[in-house]
Amino acid sequence: MAPARLSGRDLVKPSTDQIWAWLDDVPDPEIPVISVVDLGIVRDVQWAGDALEVTLTPTYSGCPATSVIEISVDAALRDKGIETVTLKRQIAPPWTTDWLSDKGRAKLETYGIAPPNPAGGPAQCPRCHSTDLERISQFGSTPCKAQWRCKDCLEPFDYFKCI
Amino acid sequence: MADSSSPTASRLEAEGAQSADLFEFLLRMGDNTLVLGHRVSEWCGKGPVLEEDIALANTALDLIGQTQMWLGLAGDIEGKGRSADDLAMLRDAWEFRCCLLVEQPNGDFGRTMMRQYLFDQWHLLQLRALKDSTHDRIAAIAAKAEKEVTYHHERSADLIIRLGDGTAESHTKMQAALDLLYPYVGEFFEGDATDKTLAEAGIAPDPASLRGAFDAVLSTTMDEATLTLPDSRFSHKGGKTGTRHSEHLGHLLTQMQWLQRAYPGATW
Incomplete structure (x- = not known):
């Protein structure tokens, strides 16, 4: 070679x-x-x-x-x-999503995607920060995301699901 | 499982042993995920609601991804230069080793989800056992796939319960799906000489050893779904060994393999 x-x-x-x-x-x-x-x-x-x-x-x-x-x-x-x-x-x-950097997690949230959370669901709505949330589906627009909705601002959002 | 006091020796022994049986086993794993992945992908764009359409497509994608790993390893073990794509696209029906359950047509959404749940429940138990395989690459693929299949199983179990314990119409459809598909479940637990060889080498579990855990969870889920398991344990078989596939597999392959058959070697 x-x-x-x-x-x-x-x-x-x-x-x-x-x-x-x-x-x-x-x-x-x-x-x-x-x-x-x-x-x-x-x-x-x-x-x-x-x-x-x-x-x-x-x-x-x-x-x-x-x-x-x-x-x-x-x-x-x-x-x-x-x-x-x-x-x-x-x-x-x-x-594993544990390998996401802290910088990456912060950027995801600013972008409108809730970062993974060990509790198994997003900690807060990435738009209005409400904690009153509901899951729409464990599957989303890419394999790594789930779909959630905020019950306060009523916006659906992506959640980067734990794996 | 093999002697844990000398993991390296047992692994080397396991990897050297019985490559024909290993190849056969890997085809079984990869053909199950390939054929079910293709079946589920047939829903793309036709799901009953957008979220379910997306979930079906994601599940199909995971299964096809797992197929690449299983059939990729199968090709390496075989040592004849066949890639995962070659094995998926250039074999004919009698060379496939998928169980009959995954070949079954989609039917309505309820039937698709019943097939998915019955498969996911077995698949999850199988992958959890394979994580402890003495074969390093099999253990690695299983560990990867288990994470994805955990999500598949969570969704399919949830839908079985919601639809079974739903309206009178959804209940009737789910009971009909269970009655139709339950006779295909037994094949997953049927062992042959290949399974015996691999179980003795600690590479894969004895298929029958998973039946107890499967039955226990199935019974709980069906109770919660208000569905009744058929009394008969009669089981169709012949897919896993390739001796008698259902007529549906050939039809599926004519669609899945069409491009490579019509334009051999085409890439893009």
């Missing part, structure tokens, strides 16, 4: 911290306000020689965003001049 190399005059490999920072700019394709790092699906970033290995964990096994995310991660790292990127898909341990 031909040795991978960094392009241009980059003779120093970017640190894994730098790679993580770059990945934090790659949006989730279905909920673009949060990054793939916020989503908690980037499990590992490491150099293997001159190749960069990025390990991703899918959220739901049939989620169509998974392959789009892989393409986005690959493209973002190539844009930064990394020529050889190896993407690994790891399913164990399975992805």
Whole structure:
């Protein structure tokens, strides 16, 4: 196999911290306000020689965003001049909403999606903050969301369900 | 399960052993989720209300995602270079190993949900047992799938109860669905030589070992749904072993596999 190399005059490999920072700019394709790092699906970033290995964990096994995310991660790292990127898909341990970052949870709520809550339902309406809520369905517009409604402002909203 | 004092040794032994049985078992898991996933996807755009349409599509999507993992592993174990797509789209009916229940047509919404509940209840027990498999990749797929199936089961059990204990009409339809579909349940618990080999290696549970827990939960759910379980334990079989599928499977495959049959190797 031909040795991978960094392009241009980059003779120093970017640190894994730098790679993580770059990945934090790659949006989730279905909920673009949060990054793939916020989503908690980037499990590992490491150099293997001159190749960069990025390990991703899918959220739901049939989620169509998974392959789009892989393409986005690959493209973002190539844009930064990394020529050889190896993407690994790891399913164990399975992805859990516990891996969402605090920053990601806050952004979800601002965006109008209630973040996951160990109690099994949203803590409050993301619009009016009322706690008088009802569940419409455990399934929503994407595999990771459920549909809820606020009984005060009467607006339906998405809830990022625990898994 | 295998000797826990030497997990690595037992895992290696388990992984080396009986790859033909392992392949057969993985087809059974993957074909169940594939065929049911396709059946449920037939509802897309036709659900009785928007929320149920979305829930059906999500359930189908999860099942197809799980199929990719089961059939992907099956292809790796077989070692002939067949991918999950190859196994799904290029086999004919007699090579499928799904249980007869999942082949059954959707019928009305109540019948679809009864089929789903009967499957989910078995599926959840099966996946929980498989999480302790001595085969690492099987345990990993089961752990992933269990999280999704927990949501499927919560919804299907809830709907069985609401529709069974609903109006006179919904009750009548749910009782008819149970009477029609219950004779397909027994096949999930029928074991053969493949099951025996895998159970001895700690790879998968003996199918019969799940029946007690299944019956207990089923009885509670049906009581709550005010539905009566048929007395007879008569069971149709032949899907899991591939010896006699129902006529419905072939019709399903002509639709599901049409594109790959008409345009072999097409990608997009």
